[in-house]
Amino acid sequence: MLCQKCQKRVAKVQLTQIINNNKSVLFLCEYCAREEEKYNFGSPFSINDFLSGIMGFPYMTSVPQHNQNLICDKCGMSYNEFNKTGKIGCSNCYKVYGDKLVPLLRRLHGNIQYNGKIPSRAFGSVKLSREITKLKEQLDAAIKNEEYEKAAVLRDQIRNLESKSNK
Amino acid sequence: MREWYIKNGPESDVVMSTRIRLARNFNDFPFPSKMSREDGEKVLDKVKEAIFGRGRAISENFQFEDIQKMDPIQRQALVEKHLISPDLAESQAHGGVVISDDEKISIMINEEDHLRIQCLFAGLQLKEAWDLCNKIDNLLEETIDYAFDERFGYLTCCPTNIGTGIRASVMLHLPALVMTGYIKGILEICSKLGIAVRGLYGENTEASGNMFQISNQVSLGQTEDEIISSINSITRQIIDQERSIRKELHKQNAYRFEDKIYRSLGLLSNARIISSEEALKLLSDVRLGVYMGIINDININVLNEIQLLVQPANLQKSVGRALSPDERDIKRAEVIRNKLKRN
Ligand SMILES: [Zn+2]
Numbered sequence: 001m002l003c004q005k006c007q008k009r010v011a012k013v014q015l016t017q018i019i020n021n022n023k024s025v026l027f028l029c030e031y032c033a034r035e036e037e038k039y040n041f042g043s044p045f046s047i048n049d050f051l052s053g054i055m056g057f058p059y060m061t062s063v064p065q066h067n068q069n070l071i072c073d074k075c076g077m078s079y080n081e082f083n084k085t086g087k088i089g090c091s092n093c094y095k096v097y098g099d100k101l102v103p104l105l106r107r108l109h110g111n112i113q114y115n116g117k118i119p120s121r122a123f124g125s126v127k128l129s130r131e132i133t134k135l136k137e138q139l140d141a142a143i144k145n146e147e148y149e150k151a152a153v154l155r156d157q158i159r160n161l162e163s164k165s166n167k
Numbered sequence: 168m169r170e171w172y173i174k175n176g177p178e179s180d181v182v183m184s185t186r187i188r189l190a191r192n193f194n195d196f197p198f199p200s201k202m203s204r205e206d207g208e209k210v211l212d213k214v215k216e217a218i219f220g221r222g223r224a225i226s227e228n229f230q231f232e233d234i235q236k237m238d239p240i241q242r243q244a245l246v247e248k249h250l251i252s253p254d255l256a257e258s259q260a261h262g263g264v265v266i267s268d269d270e271k272i273s274i275m276i277n278e279e280d281h282l283r284i285q286c287l288f289a290g291l292q293l294k295e296a297w298d299l300c301n302k303i304d305n306l307l308e309e310t311i312d313y314a315f316d317e318r319f320g321y322l323t324c325c326p327t328n329i330g331t332g333i334r335a336s337v338m339l340h341l342p343a344l345v346m347t348g349y350i351k352g353i354l355e356i357c358s359k360l361g362i363a364v365r366g367l368y369g370e371n372t373e374a375s376g377n378m379f380q381i382s383n384q385v386s387l388g389q390t391e392d393e394i395i396s397s398i399n400s401i402t403r404q405i406i407d408q409e410r411s412i413r414k415e416l417h418k419q420n421a422y423r424f425e426d427k428i429y430r431s432l433g434l435l436s437n438a439r440i441i442s443s444e445e446a447l448k449l450l451s452d453v454r455l456g457v458y459m460g461i462i463n464d465i466n467i468n469v470l471n472e473i474q475l476l477v478q479p480a481n482l483q484k485s486v487g488r489a490l491s492p493d494e495r496d497i498k499r500a501e502v503i504r505n506k507l508k509r510n
């Protein structure tokens with residue numbers, strides 16, 4: 001098929017555009033597609049469409065160097081061993097060197113705030129701590145906006161929940 | 168046939184199947200790679216108890232299979248059906264699987280994680296597959312103390328699965344995108360968006376039947392619903408692309424297009440010797456022809472059946488004995504011919 005714009009080169013790219021709810025599809029050569037892109041700020045296949053619904057992107061952070069080798073007292077797996085195999089030994093390993101895994105998890109998953117399903121056994125405590133995190137974010141925003149009365153209310157709510165979660 | 172993979176699901180002109188998998192572990196046992204034989208047996212027993220124990224809601228429709236007691240062909244046949252992973256098939260110790268009668272649900276035991284719960288559906292049914300998986304997970308959780316952490320979510324052996332432990336994947340048939348080379352753009356965009364694509368691209372794409380699997384890479388930081396809906400929206404866009412190019416290709420040169428499809432059908436229904444690669448390649452063309460209404464006298468369910476039967480282990484299983492590679496190619500051709508016989 002020839003490019004629908006120049007009618008000279010072979011079409012290699014399909015450009016989907018949505019303008020005022022009308023979808024148009026153009027088959028273009030690579031050259032014309034690139035020209036078209038400059039005007040539309042999008043890539044062929046309309047990357048913005050693909051983006052919708054996707055929340056987190058992996059991004060790079062460097063892994064800090066630690067000399068101390070932590071060893072799990074339950075399964076015997078050490079942090080150094082993990083670094084070699086990439087496999088964790090048991091659930092307790094996450095307690096022993098979970099902090100050291102954070103940069104790696106960030107690299108793999110982008111956002112590392114857990115938002116998923118909660119087993120019913122852990123439901124009460126997790127729900128509480130999610131609530132606290134949310135209030136703390138609101139508190140930061142309130143302070144930033146100099147809404148001190150609102151901040152005071154939020155602070156009291158957080159204290160209240162924290163005392164519950166420590167019980 | 169009651170098995171799900173014979174049937175057709177939504178958007179099955181492009182989407183072969185949908186799979187949701189959850190990774191789960193016991194809190195009080197080391198993960199399988201660090202586990203003693205005794206612990207492995209205990210985990211097996213506890214999972215069996217959770218499913219088949221007295222008063223359990225789901226026991227009737229499930230079968231437990233001991234991987235150790237199966238011969239290599241039986242194991243491989245389960246791999247070809249996606250009911251167990253290649254890793255579990257090769258496992259040396261305490262590996263097991265619980266499979267539902269309709270083969271929609273499989274629960275792998277002592278794979279990389281203690282539990283891999285997966286649900287398979289025909290066509291594009293991410294929501295349905297997740298709902299079912301979630302239900303099974305809730306049932307198991309009633310008796311199993313899962314490794315769960317407030318900060319990290321469900322704990323897994325490999326940090327790539329941590330958090331929700333979910334992997335949502337769809338198997339796509341993309342002959343038109345491959346034929347035109349547009350598949351390359353799709354693959355590039357997927358990789359930019361943190362979507363994994365499995366499937367051969369390049370010289371061997373046709374040989375693998377133009378099949379591609381896309382799945383999420385990120386399992387932490389998003390909810391299950393968010394992960395599923397992003398895979399769903401990407402899949403829908405790929406479906407649109409594939410469909411419009413199919414139409415366009417046919418419009419451009421209907422004779423050439425139909426000729427290719429009928430030649431493939433001719434080969435497939437007459438060959439006396441056929442490799443699984445060649446069979447998958449030809450099947451891809453015939454499948455395309457059926458869905459585009461070019462071939463009208465072949466039921467798509469027959470193609471779904473052949474798709475599985477041409478694979479080495481299932482072929483040997485259907486014959487009932489081990490075959491040499493040469494024998495397989497002859498037998499494969501025969502099986503396909505019989506299935507495609509038109510009355
Ligand atoms: Zn052009």
Ligand SMILES: [Zn+2]
Binds near residue numbers: 072073089090091
């Ligand atoms: Zn450990």
